[in-house]
Amino acid sequence: MYSGVIPKARSNATLTTIAYSKDHAQIACDSQTTDGSVIVSNTTKKWFNTRCGSRVFSSGGTLDIYAFEQHYKKGAVLPATMSLVKYIRITPGRVFYGEVKGGVLKEEALTTSHAIGSGDKYAIAGFKLGIDAQAAVQLSSELDPQTNDNINTFCTKCARTIENCCCK
């Protein structure tokens, strides 16, 4: 984690880095939750699993992510007042990018490497240099105070953790 002065957090929290590398068939995320300038957790799970076998990684305010998860899992109504939630969803072999705002969910196939969250620009810069998703989040954690280096990485071909992946 960056050890310099922590800048004031943006009001619409997107405080994480979630990075998808198409070239490496890999998605990685950090585990930090920040409230204002206070780190409240270093071990937050940034994804949830759905009954149909998807794994959904989301960035946004904590309450908005909760509302989104309830909608996705149980069909709960999306509150019109919720702020923007961005997410990347994987099912074995397929990757999607989605946004939820004002009670509306939009999703499309993700055909290039991409990153979301407060450290997104660092991860995308890393992709330009050819690094994988785990290294991209590692890079973000060094430059973005709202991203930590407790990183979880998954294979997008089988949706398992890279430790449990047998694709290669």
Ligand SMILES: [Zn+2]
């Ligand atoms: Zn795999």
